[in-house]
Amino acid sequence: MGDRRAYIIEDERLLRAVVRQSLTECCTDIEEFESAEAFLIGHRERPAGCIVVDIGLPGINGLDLLELIAHGRAAYPVIVVSANGNVPHAVRAGRLGVIDFIEKPFRVDQLIAAVEKGFDLLRTQDLPRIRALETLTRREKEVLLSFADGAPNKIVAYNLGLSVRTIELHRANLMKKLGVRSLSQALLIAKDAGYV
Numbered sequence: 443m444g445d446r447r448a449y450i451i452e453d454e455r456l457l458r459a460v461v462r463q464s465l466t467e468c469c470t471d472i473e474e475f476e477s478a479e480a481f482l483i484g485h486r487e488r489p490a491g492c493i494v495v496d497i498g499l500p501g502i503n504g505l506d507l508l509e510l511i512a513h514g515r516a517a518y519p520v521i522v523v524s525a526n527g528n529v530p531h532a533v534r535a536g537r538l539g540v541i542d543f544i545e546k547p548f549r550v551d552q553l554i555a556a557v558e559k560g561f562d563l564l565r566t567q568d569l570p571r572i573r574a575l576e577t578l579t580r581r582e583k584e585v586l587l588s589f590a591d592g593a594p595n596k597i598v599a600y601n602l603g604l605s606v607r608t609i610e611l612h613r614a615n616l617m618k619k620l621g622v623r624s625l626s627q628a629l630l631i632a633k634d635a636g637y638v
Contacts, residue, residue, distance in 0.1 A: 446561055447471040447491030451481050451507070452523070453499050457546075461494055461523070464550045468557055478502035485511060487626055489633055490518070492560035494553070497524040497531055505531065508538040519560030523548060571631045574620050582619070585612040587637065590629055
């Protein structure tokens with residue numbers, strides 16, 4: 443995997459800045475969101491990364507957010523940060539697959555260790571899909587890369603000198619091999635693997 447991304451979801455600006463500063467030594471790309479709702483906009487198109495989320499967000503709280511994104515792609519190892527952690531929250535977080543539950547105030551080394559654990563998990567999660575890229579035929583790779591430019595089926599077919607039906611078949615085959623249900627998910631895998 444290429445970039446080491448983190449997504450910080452915290453409503454308090456000062457705490458977002460503290461978390462960002464703490465993660466600069468282990469992350470190459472950090473995005474901040476002040477609410478769960480802001481993160482949810484376009485989250486399926488975002489590259490894989492670790493989420494550091496406050497449990498006590500206004501509106502959709504951190505644990506409810508995890509339930510919402512759990513039905514999408516599983517490329518988000520999650521670290522929950524909480525000022526008032528309790529046993530029911532910790533149990534629910536564990537059921538949702540949270541890799542660490544950190545109480546505020548946190549130690550920087552504790553947060554970095556949790557995010558590093560998330561990156562390790564991402565590597566092992568993505569490895570089968572990245573390996574699946576290697577099973578694509580030369581033509582399937584060409585088709586996938588052609589879609590990376592945002593071209594529709596007809597343009598891809600014209601550029602590759604193939605019929606639209608052949609492009610549709612290659613597209614269906616490559617999505618099946620990658621274990622995804624949409625072209626955007628296939629492109630995310632290709633991007634994470636450095637193909638695009």
